[in-house]
Amino acid sequence: MNAVLQASAVTPEAPVQVRGLTHRYDGQTVLSGVDLALEPGSVLGLIGRNGAGKSTLIRAVLGLLQPSSGDCRVFGEPALALSDQSKTRLAYVPQQPEALAWLTSQQMLEYVGRFYPRWNAAFARDMLRDWDIAPRKVLGKLSPGERQRVDLIRALASQPELLVLDEPAAALDPVARRDLLREIALRAGEAGTTVLFSTHIVSDLERVASEIAFLHEGKVLLHCGVDETKERFARLWLPASMSAAAPKQSLGHHRHADGSLSLVIERDAQGRWPEASALHGARVDALGLEDLFVEIAG
Amino acid sequence: MDASIFAIQPTSAEPIYRQIVEQLRRLIASGQLSPGELLPSVREVAGFHAVNPMTVSRAYGMAESEGLLERLRGKGMTVAPQGRGSSTTAQRMALLEPQLADVARQAGELELPVELVLRRLGKLMGER
Numbered sequence: 478m479n480a481v482l483q484a485s486a487v488t489p490e491a492p493v494q495v496r497g498l499t500h501r502y503d504g505q506t507v508l509s510g511v512d513l514a515l516e517p518g519s520v521l522g523l524i525g526r527n528g529a530g531k532s533t534l535i536r537a538v539l540g541l542l543q544p545s546s547g548d549c550r551v552f553g554e555p556a557l558a559l560s561d562q563s564k565t566r567l568a569y570v571p572q573q574p575e576a577l578a579w580l581t582s583q584q585m586l587e588y589v590g591r592f593y594p595r596w597n598a599a600f601a602r603d604m605l606r607d608w609d610i611a612p613r614k615v616l617g618k619l620s621p622g623e624r625q626r627v628d629l630i631r632a633l634a635s636q637p638e639l640l641v642l643d644e645p646a647a648a649l650d651p652v653a654r655r656d657l658l659r660e661i662a663l664r665a666g667e668a669g670t671t672v673l674f675s676t677h678i679v680s681d682l683e684r685v686a687s688e689i690a691f692l693h694e695g696k697v698l699l700h701c702g703v704d705e706t707k708e709r710f711a712r713l714w715l716p717a718s719m720s721a722a723a724p725k726q727s728l729g730h731h732r733h734a735d736g737s738l739s740l741v742i743e744r745d746a747q748g749r750w751p752e753a754s755a756l757h758g759a760r761v762d763a764l765g766l767e768d769l770f771v772e773i774a775g
Numbered sequence: 776m777d778a779s780i781f782a783i784q785p786t787s788a789e790p791i792y793r794q795i796v797e798q799l800r801r802l803i804a805s806g807q808l809s810p811g812e813l814l815p816s817v818r819e820v821a822g823f824h825a826v827n828p829m830t831v832s833r834a835y836g837m838a839e840s841e842g843l844l845e846r847l848r849g850k851g852m853t854v855a856p857q858g859r860g861s862s863t864t865a866q867r868m869a870l871l872e873p874q875l876a877d878v879a880r881q882a883g884e885l886e887l888p889v890e891l892v893l894r895r896l897g898k899l900m901g902e903r
Binding site: 485520655658659662663665666667679680682684685686687703706707708757763764765766768 | 785786787788789790791792793815821822824825826827828829830833883884900
């Protein structure tokens with residue numbers, strides 16, 4: 478569960494392994510020394526503000542862009558030189574799919590299905606119906622949301638070992654989103670599918686993710702099991718008169734107009750909060766992931 | 776018994792596995808789930824609530840180690856026979872722990888002496 482601690486023990490066959498990934502673009506640093514590893518069967522939710530580098534990280538992981546420096550591996554192979562066999566074991570849904578726009582959704586699914594040894598045609602057909610996609614309309618004429626739904630169906634029907642989704646929830650209504658989350662959860666739990674998905678809808682991530690990584694300004698600030706994150710972090714509020722007692726190191730640190738202070742605190746190895754939390758007048762609030770994210774990235 | 780017996784709040788600060796264990800404790804303590812009753816499978820709960828099956832397994836495993844559930848070979852998880860010994864007192868006390876912790880914190884904030892709070896609590900319980 479605690480992927481940070483396990484990172485050093487990851488086998489070379491880890492579905493995804495990223496080391497020291499840095500990427501600069503137009504003179505700006507988009508990613509700065511990112512390390513990330515996924516164990517088989519884990520579901521990693523990548524969360525970050527717009528522009529935090531989520532899509533760039535995903536594209537680098539899959540070898541779709543050449544990073545300035547660092548090493549990305551998929552199933553142990555360099556991402557930039559993936560074998561055809563490894564490519565059939567993974568599926569990726571970009572935020573704005575554009576490929577094969579001249580085919581109808583039905584034609585596209587029949588066509589790409591031939592390349593995947595474990596293609597589930599019945600699943601693809603059923604999902605087109607459940608998600609209300611006109612099977613005979615060409616992809617280029619579908620709305621961006623419909624287009625992404627077709628691409629999600631394509632990705633799921635290929636029954637990949639590694640499923641990578643970039644902001645999958647944006648195009649889905651709440652019912653379809655729940656369908657997708659259910660698929661992700663059950664496949665990870667039963668077929669051992671490894672999932673990497675980026676989102677800024679934190680409640681989706683809380684349902685299905687086993688791990689969470691906070692990407693902020695090109696760096697992974699936190700990578701931890703979802704349950705552990707909720708148990709390990711909290712917000713400490715100190716009135717102005719005690720703000721000097723605040724722990725020196727903290728992930729998030731906000732001084733309010735009246736001089737009072739909010740900061741993110743972490744339990745020590747014995748499970749205790751820092752001493753300041755026991756002061757008279759101090760308040761410790763449990764944090765959901767969304768609140769924690771706002772405290773850290775806000 | 777199906778997966779709708781659980782009410783899951785993914786956005787809560789309380790991890791989902793703890794929510795499930797807590798609800799099992801209450802359902803069993805209150806008799807809404809009786810010994811021998813079969814629980815919904817991990818897959819059913821995960822599918823119904825669209826949550827990770829590992830989370831549900833973790834909750835069931837924890838409930839099993841607490842003696843709330845019993846794994847029956849070939850059947851699945853069932854509600855364990857509940858003894859009347861000291862373990863059940865401890866279990867029932869554990870149910871009250873969050874509320875007691877809350878009272879303790881608030882009493883501290885109000886600078887109330889322990890004896891006074893205890894006396895009042897005793898009186899409240901005696902009155903019932």
